[in-house]
Amino acid sequence: MQPVRVAVVVFEGASLFHLSVPGMVFGATSTLENLPPYEISYCAPKRGAIRCDQGMTIDVPRGLRAMASADIVIVPAWDHPETRAPAALTKALRTAHARGAQVVGLCLGAFVLGDAGLLDGRKATTHWACRDLFVQRFPLAEFHPDVLYVDDDQIVTSAGTVAAIDCCLNLLRQRHGTDVANHVARLLVTPPHRQGGQAQYIERPLPERPGESRLPGVLEWARAHLSDTLSVNTLADQASMSRRTFTRRFKDATGGTVVQWLTAERVARAQHLLESSDLTIEQIATKVGFGTALSLRQHFAKLVRTSPSSFRRAFRERAQ
Incomplete structure (x- = not known):
């Protein structure tokens, strides 16, 4: 089985948490059978020892070379979103995407993808605290300010901090299905896979009554x-x-609202059944509470941006 190569970009002041998330999430798949191994490499615009935000240093001896053969390229939170990313890095990201790699910007890493021109005309998000700056710097992006993560044409961006885990779990779900993503979530003792359209910022997230x-x-x-x-x-x-x-x-x-939550939960359950069963679209619509195949298709298209049949076909093609 061919390994899945993941290249994580390192730069001065990079978030140590975000640098560790890909290794935690993809590394946890080593406990599962019948999955390709994930190989995590680190790359940087310059070679040598690079200091992270918590004071630790990472040695990157090969520069950006790991990006050339990566299936997934992940950029952690950019430490100065008002400053353009280095030209060598943005060029390498464009090249990686052009040859078919999935390019991911975690949190303020979305600014680096924007500097590379990869967000023009595409849906994108970032940390809610920098939404105004993001819109100002990248007016051609289709900005979605309140979601956990969004995927558009192999370009993925996420909200802040812990949403990086949700984003990486979704990358697993895309490749291997909901069961694998939820199993890894349980190993990490984190909530199971959450739809990207869920709100990233809630004023009162903890019970007060x-x-x-x-x-x-x-x-x-x-x-x-x-x-x-x-x-x-x-x-x-x-x-x-x-x-x-x-x-x-x-x-x-x-x-x-309750309606929004129920719709998202029903679509997520439909995705799971499309991945794991041979039930017809009509049977799935009944099992998840939409009642009719038409209702399922309408809600599925709105949240997943494709049809149930296309989703099932694409998932099974990836799984082969």
């Missing part, structure tokens, strides 16, 4: 009953709250 501690249990209950007709009243009753209180606390905790 005693009743809010019941929400996680309600969400798990809803996931187990997606095929049922689930209304706000149904979930509020399950949480032993009034509709008004539940709606307010649900949005505080998740960053969205």
Whole structure:
């Protein structure tokens, strides 16, 4: 089985956390059978010892050479987003993408991809704190400020810090399916694969009232009953709250509405069934609670940007 080569870009002041995320996520696949090995290499615009943001140094003896044969190129958070990335680096990124590599910008790494011209006309995101600067510097990008990560034509960008893990887990899901991504998430003791369209910034992410501690249990209950007709009243009753209180606390905790959350969960379940079963589109639509194949196709196209049939075909082609 051919290895999957991952090149991680290093530069002065690079985030040590982001440099470690690809190794943690892709390295965890070594415990699974029937998967290609992942080879992690580090590359840099200049050779030698490079100091990271936490004071540690990484020795990169081969410059950008590892990028030339990489299947995935990952750029961690750029330390000075107002400053253009080095020309040698942006040229190497353009070359990698042109030959078919997947190019990823974690957090403020999206600015480097923008400097390379790879975001022009493509969907992109970055850390919410730098959204105004991003729009100013890259007006030709189709900016999505509130999502965890977004993928457009092999160009992937993510929100800040921990969203880097979500982004790398999604790269695994694309190649090997939801079960593999969720298994690795469990090994890392992190939440299972989250859809990229989930909100990256929630004003009050932690429960502040005693009743809010019941929400996680309600969400798990809803996931187990997606095929049922689930209304706000149904979930509020399950949480032993009034509709008004539940709606307010649900949005505080998740960053969205009940309808948005249910739709995303149903699409995610449909993706899993498309990957792991031979059920028809109509059967899957019933199992996940959309009721009709037409409804499934409409919601699937909106969130995944493709049809269920095309998604299944593409996944199986990658898995071969």
